[in-house]
Amino acid sequence: SQQGEEDPQALSIQEGENATMNCSYKTSINNLQWYRQNSGRGLVHLILIRSNEREKHSGRLRVTLDTSKKSSSLLITASRAADTASYFCATDLSYNTDKLIFGTGTRLQVFP
């Protein structure tokens, strides 16, 4: 079963706008990762945030983690048409850190 669920399922914005995607999960974790997928094939790792961290930045990406609410958000600032992709959160399980479970994904469309 899915550990994480992303919200919204789909998001359409104009270039230059910010895009925010949320991820909720069910059980305790050690870390949470965000991945990007173009064209339904291989995923690319974007950022990892550990359970003792609350916020992390990488370029135009900002990730927050609230372990009390079992949720995370991914913010893409000043979006570009090239950011169009599906975005997935992935969590390990604190009792089985080797298995990475992916959420359902958010499809982001950025219009030029």
Place this chain on the structure above:
Amino acid sequence: GAGVSQSPSNKVTEKGKDVELRCDPISGHTALYWYRQSLGQGLEFLIYFQGNSAPDKSGLPSDRFSAERTGGSVSTLTIQRTQQEDSAVYLCASSLNEKLFFGSGTQLSVL
């Protein structure tokens, strides 16, 4: 190689036939994962290998699915007596620490 390699990239088969999907992980990566993704859906965990430990097969949907990893490197996912609901993209990933590197996947179509 430079990345995770999967073959074939596309496979069309008839219902009831067996198929083998191959994954060549990044050299030196000890962990290898198989996931399945149906059209427009998330990734479904299938199986996980870590070094010489027994694989975590908890995600395999039925006994028609099996996987092995020979010599701690190449992995083969085998689906016996394929069904139409097996149609999906099968993704392989390898990792040395927590970050996964994915192959481009095998698109399996069962007619």
